[in-house]
Amino acid sequence: MPKLNIAIVPVTPFEQNCTLMWDEDTKRGVIVDPGGDTDRIREAVNEIGMDVTAVLLTHGHLDHVGGAMEIKADYDVQIIGPHIDDKPLCEAVETVAKQYNMPGTFKNVMPDQWLEEGDTVDIAGFEFEVLHCPGHAPGHVVFFSDELNFAHVGDVLFSGSIGRTDLPGGNHDDLIRSIKTKLLPLGDEVTFLCGHGQGGTFGEERQHNPFLKA
Ligand SMILES: [Zn+2]
Ligand SMILES: [Zn+2]
Numbered sequence: 427m428p429k430l431n432i433a434i435v436p437v438t439p440f441e442q443n444c445t446l447m448w449d450e451d452t453k454r455g456v457i458v459d460p461g462g463d464t465d466r467i468r469e470a471v472n473e474i475g476m477d478v479t480a481v482l483l484t485h486g487h488l489d490h491v492g493g494a495m496e497i498k499a500d501y502d503v504q505i506i507g508p509h510i511d512d513k514p515l516c517e518a519v520e521t522v523a524k525q526y527n528m529p530g531t532f533k534n535v536m537p538d539q540w541l542e543e544g545d546t547v548d549i550a551g552f553e554f555e556v557l558h559c560p561g562h563a564p565g566h567v568v569f570f571s572d573e574l575n576f577a578h579v580g581d582v583l584f585s586g587s588i589g590r591t592d593l594p595g596g597n598h599d600d601l602i603r604s605i606k607t608k609l610l611p612l613g614d615e616v617t618f619l620c621g622h623g624q625g626g627t628f629g630e631e632r633q634h635n636p637f638l639k640a
Contacts, residue, residue: 455476485508508567566582
């Protein structure tokens with residue numbers, strides 16, 4: 427029986443949760459959202475002795491994708507995701523970084539494979555379903571394992587909060603719809619990790635998240 431291990435490496439000034447997920451025995455695993463601080467990510471991979479099989483991206487914001495091309499080259503793996511609706515964001519990383527006055531570190535990303543609703547991805551030997559959840563970003567995807575009752579939701583949902591919708595391509599109604607029609611129906615017992623801060627359970631958010639009332 428494979429066991430999913432998880433480690434979070436906080437990266438970039440945005441304290442984004444770059445997430446390493448690997449199988450205990452084989453050490454095979456993926457890196458989700460390597461936004462930057464790639465030296466820290468490599469250090470964590472070395473410590474674990476992880477055999478990196480892919481880079482997965484939840485959406486195209488610079489703090490999630492800015493280091494992806496470098497990590498891809500380091501481990502000679504493919505970049506999988508997000509949904510193609512985030513192509514403009516993936517191609518604007520360097521421009522946005524300049525606007526934030528952080529040139530140099532964040533690089534535009536060209537994924538090897540775009541993801542769509544209903545696709546599946548392999549994470550450490552587990553099959554994760556891809557859910558297209560626009561709102562925070564048009565091409566945002568969520569990874570969900572029915573077997574593990576676990577989801578990586580990126581910046582769609584946070585503990586007690588939701589992703590911001592004031593950035594280009596953001597839409598508040600879309601985001602609420604994504605959460606209410608795609609995430610919450612997966613069940614109260616589903617635990618989740620997210621792009622910033624700690625995760626939680628869908629049940630806790632359904633009952634107490636102020637943005638999901640009514
Ligand atoms: Zn974001
Ligand atoms: Zn973020």
